[in-house]
Amino acid sequence: MANNNQAGITCGDILLMPGFKEAVVLAGTGGMHRSINRVNVMEVPDVIDWVRPGEFLITSGFPFRDQPEVIADIIPQLAEKGVAALGIKTKRFIEQIPPRALELANQLDFPVFELPASTVFSDVVRDIMERVLVTEARELSLLQSRFQKLSQQLLYGKGIEEFMQTLDGMLNNPIVLLDDSDQLFLSPQAERLEQAKDTALWSRLRLESNLGVSFISIGDRRIRVYVSEVNDKRHEKCLLILLEWNQEHSVVDQLTIDRVGILVGLEMINANARREVELKYIDQFLQDWISGRIVTMEDLRIRAEASGSSLDDYQNMYVGLVRWIVGKPPAKQLLQAVRRLRTKSPCEGLQATLLEGELVILIPGSTQTPQRTTLDRIAEELRSQFGSQGFSLCVGKTVNRPDRVWESYDDAKKINHISAICNYDEPYIDYKGLGVYQLLYHLPDTEEVMSFRDQYIVPLLEYDQKHNSQFYETIKVYFKYNRNLKKTAAELITHYNTVSYRVDRVCEILGINIDDGDDLFQLYLAVKLNEMRPK
Template structure:
């Protein structure tokens, strides 16, 4: 079916009411008379298809086809493809009548063919049509300017985004959706009610809407209805995009509606920039406040309350406090991505009570829990995963640990919780711990080993127990060290060790015998087991420190970045 665009001021059916077209008859394609007419062209050459433009009312005497009137059959689909609005033919001079076959094709394509009276003067038709088109376009531009001015005034008055969308909808008579590439939707109050009333969400999820819009499809199928849509793309921060979408639900879309949507898109872009600028300023104040609070630069409760109120982060003194630092185990986000993650986490928190505060301290993501009740681990993990997905940091599997500080009851003691979380962060990184939740109490003997000075005696102890095993593993492509780690992890249970290593239990027994021979130890003796376990932990810590040194050197040469699409 031929695409129609109503309401550009002058439409095909209005041509018939013009004085210089009095007596004209529609011979075929009357269903296409709603197409907009924005110019007139005269066709008196066979290759006119190379010169026509969308929205034209094409008029002709039929001279090029006087010897073969049926040639119109091939021309009509081409005119439709070019967007020509209608074809007017003055008969009785070169063509006595339009062949029925031509009229049938025109009906098929909903392409209007109008028979012009023999006395039609083409120059007068061109003048009259263009006068009407220009008058209508001038009126449309004036209306467009009035709308733009009104919408600009609304923003200057401090109207929020939802209110602005509501005023635009009143002008255009159809609902508007503002969809972000992050999967969020902003609507006016009336459109939100409309979505609930008509069950629009049952037909489309936000993800489906975004996929349809990004694909460039001009229509949406909602149940048994086909909705025409107009879309304006709006640039956001960090290369993201939003899509201002007008749905033809209550009435057909007009070309002027599309122009209005584009102008509104400019205003919304400016408002988004303004909002983001305010957020960045607010974020800097919040970050500085949280940094000073966590490191203990704010001494009194009164100063804490004054600064927290000024930043919009009131402190709940009825609850407890504890700091949490996120440690990335494999791939880590760069500083720009961390800022985006914090922004997303804060947006999530704005929908709830302010029991979690987020900041970046020393390039680490820090969460300060301030709540009367315990924040569930599952909920905290879910919030972080949602934020990672929002910033598209999910192209490969990621892993992280929550390094927990101790819980304190006074806001002035928060720095002690942060310092303990920082210690857990450092020890767990050096020791290569990969648990999701790590508290200071769970570090076990690592708390003591971490404090040992790196001297000759420590190195000799480590080499005495580990070097023979490393040499054997290298020569024989064996896994003695790995087997020992699994063996102690499984509480010296051979069967469970074999299951963890996906090997036979006799293989585990054989490897343990090699360890005994190489080290001259008896694994049944508690003292030998203790020394061997300490040596293995020191070995893991040394590997962790070497890895950190390599990363630090690489970081000085080339900053580590995780690229986004």
């Protein structure tokens, strides 16, 4: 049913107006709160096509003089159209309103008035419209007063928090502001509602409802909310939401929410601009710090204080670098993840940034919380942002001074490189988790090491170059899938028998036995050494 809650007077007010003392409400007394914003005189049968929400429809009964029962047919249609009430003058063209029409009106809470034969329609229109205009003028004055007060607050830099507090007091209902990054701003009354802090509850309104009146469940209460879009020109809709918690929304309340959305949008644009500048400065500081470009502890402390942080000279920290297994997310999504990790950190003191194009997390060490617990929380937060997109968090060693964080970052990069080559896909991995492969990485580039690698790799590369074959690539993928011929063939997009033939030919060229575990292990190590130190 269309919304009748428009500016004007209610059906109940009509009975108190001059000229309506003799009018009788025959049906729909439950709908007497409906507001009226105009009057429409119905003297033609097809009036349904012309009515508008909030109208008080009156008729002399002339269209129904031959068929009074037709009144029953139009009652549901009028209610569906949002008409506020129907007034019918009896005795002249129809003797009485049919009982079936009154029965339907009662079922729909649709007010039906019986107007006395002496009613003059021009007087009805004049009396009601005078009252409507007075009411609308009063509401416009209130709306203007509210808008002026709130605009003055933002003009003098009071900020979103104080703005929400003032709006809360004006409307005597909780208000929620959801920005484009899913950050919540709650009015004082909303702060006291535990469920109102659930971001998912409000972000669903972007997809599940249109702007205007909607319904949500908070605890054991099903309440009406009024949703307005904040005009800040961002990628995601920013919502300003009024909860019908203490009292019913008035028309002016809803108009207030709609109008101040422009003010909120302007303030959010300013706040976002300030935040972007601050974030860029913080990002530059974190990038310089983690990569080791800030040399002395004194310079590090100065930059940290300028970025709103404080550092202890002795503080355990370590770096986590996210390695994407399935595919790297777009830059916009990575930037959103950085902001979310900072604002909704899984642990106190955590920082995040993009460094060399990768998502890097600086994690404080804690004697109270085991590292495994902290990493579990970070992995869970990343899963909530990236869903099924696989990743491993490569964890560098813990350092005990902030000016040595670069050592942990170097470790994380090495672990990232090795784990990618060796196809690790655990949620997080450190050096202990690499097993024998950490030893391979630390082998010096001696003549003996290179000779061991080259005796297996060089013959294959030379053969491939001479015969335009893919023996080296085939054996590399073969080991990647743990010698599974079917999976190797699928990745190389070639026939199973072709892969089997290539593996046999590799063994012939190198003079090794495919059934000898030592021979295969040495070839495997040579391939991994070649991937770690491409020449």
